Amino acid sequence: MFSTNILTVTVLSSLFGIYLVEYLESKMSYHQIFKIVLLILLLFSIYNFFGGLSMIFDWEDPLANATPEQRGRAAARRRGGFVLLIIEYWPYILTIFGALWSFIYYSAFKKRS
Numbered sequence: 001m002f003s004t005n006i007l008t009v010t011v012l013s014s015l016f017g018i019y020l021v022e023y024l025e026s027k028m029s030y031h032q033i034f035k036i037v038l039l040i041l042l043l044f045s046i047y048n049f050f051g052g053l054s055m056i057f058d059w060e061d062p063l064a065n066a067t068p069e070q071r072g073r074a075a076a077r078r079r080g081g082f083v084l085l086i087i088e089y090w091p092y093i094l095t096i097f098g099a100l101w102s103f104i105y106y107s108a109f110k111k112r113s
Contacts, residue, residue, distance in 0.1 A: 002051040010044040010051075011094070014101045017041040021108065035112060042105040049098025055091035062087065 021041065024034040075081040086093060 002047075002054050007048065007051050007094075010047050011097070014041060014045050014048060014097070014105075017044070018104075021105075025108075025112075031112075035109065038105055038109045038112070042102060042109060045098050045101040045105055047098070048094055049102055052091050052093070052095030052098055055094065059091045 017037070020037060021034070024030045024037060027034075071084065075084055
């Protein structure tokens with residue numbers, strides 16, 4: 001139901017959209033565009049939240065069948081252990097990320113309305 005390509009676009013847009021929001025907020029002449037961008041980013045964040053919830057129930061860890069040696073080699077790389085944790089807990093991270101950014105964008109939208 002939730003496409004990985006769309007989730008990638010929405011996660012990156014939610015992450016880096018704050019820079020566009022800050023720029024538009026500083027320019028008072030772009031007030032209408034600012035509200036539209038906030039609304040789009042809010043919808044992206046809500047999509048991320050529900051995508052994470054959907055993945056929680058049918059997520060299969062791609063490294064579940066890896067041997068301890070394979071995990072050790074992957075973790076030995078620079079910041080490899082951190083990447084392994086992100087992969088293992090991705091649905092939970094995506095759900096929390098979506099909820100947090102939804103709250104941030106909703107607060108900014110209500111503040112400007």
